[in-house]
């Protein structure tokens with residue numbers, strides 16, 4: 177009998193998409209999707225255009241073009257404290273998404289358990305499920321989400337094979353401290369686990385905090401698979417360029433599986449990313465932080481005034497807000513009611529939690545142009561002023 181695979185029959189479509197479709201229908205402001213509306217740095221765009229003109233339009237080596245691997249190795253050394261051999265320890269991937277997918281294929285077996293911190297990023301969860309692995313949640317408590325090492329240890333079974341660390345994290349904005357990462361590293365060593373990192377928001381850290389790459393900690397590099405990329409920092413989510421750094425023991429298999437699905441990251445766009453790494457000055461990254469910190473203040477101020485108490489994110493560009501005042505039995509109903517009453521789309525908390533733990537939460541993305549963000553803030557603030565939600569949704 178024809179039918180879907182076991183895994184496909186359990187697919188649940190992301191509520192992010194549902195919210196975006198409804199937002200478009202009602203002509204609202206979309207703070208649901210994590211798409212940056214900020215401009216692509218000219219040096220990145222121009223290098224990609226020049227590469228197309230110069231004829232770099234064919235498949236590249238499976239692990240990426242040499243100038244990009246070399247630029248990544250230099251960046252890892254200078255910015256992350258990770259020493260990397262560009263010939264044997266780096267694969268350029270189709271974004272962090274392609275990197276995580278390929279690393280899981282290379283290093284995990286069906287039935288393996290992998291620990292994920294909750295709130296989690298949906299793609300981490302779904303990628304593991306899609307590969308017949310079992311995500312096991314370790315919940316962290318708002319508003320600061322401190323690491324609970326005892327919860328990690330309690331979640332470990334003989335089937336546990338890895339831990340995913342997303343720092344700074346989507347959706348909580350948590351930036352794991354060096355001390356917390358040391359504890360995670362120690363547990364990984366003791367229980368012989370892989371550490372998969374997702375550092376896509378590494379440049380988005382606020383209030384003078386510092387991003388720490390887990391692989392830079394002593395004695396952990398061999399079991400750490402460092403994954404990051406350029407989607408967010410260069411505002412090129414549609415280009416699909418990221419990378420994996422890992423021990424030369426693991427890289428050939430990761431590269432093999434990446435090749436099978438994606439063949440390579442887009443050729444000319446790899447040149448664009450390489451130019452960004454080579455030529456953008458330190459001030460570019462500092463300006464990015466000030467700009468996003470300012471946007472964070474805008475959205476958090478508006479949410480607070482609207483009665484949607486935000487957990488102030490230490491990093492990344494999302495904010496989780498308490499939507500208890502918005503009518504609705506769960507976060508999906510609350511998100512829809514908020515969209516219909518204010519015209520602002522967000523993501524229901526259920527997308528990041530299990531067991532109803534996200535029912536009262538909504539996630540707002542603030543990687544928007546100032547005018548879109550100001551428009552959204554204005555609309556949100558009306559919520560409190562007119563206290564209209566109840567009336568509007570009761571109609």
Ligand code: PLP
Pocket residue numbers: 210270271272273274297342345346374376404405406407413416417418
């Ligand atoms: N990882 C996290 C935590 C994200 O939030 C996102 C995008 O929202 C991605 C990865 C996607 O990264 P990429 O575009 O490099 O695949």
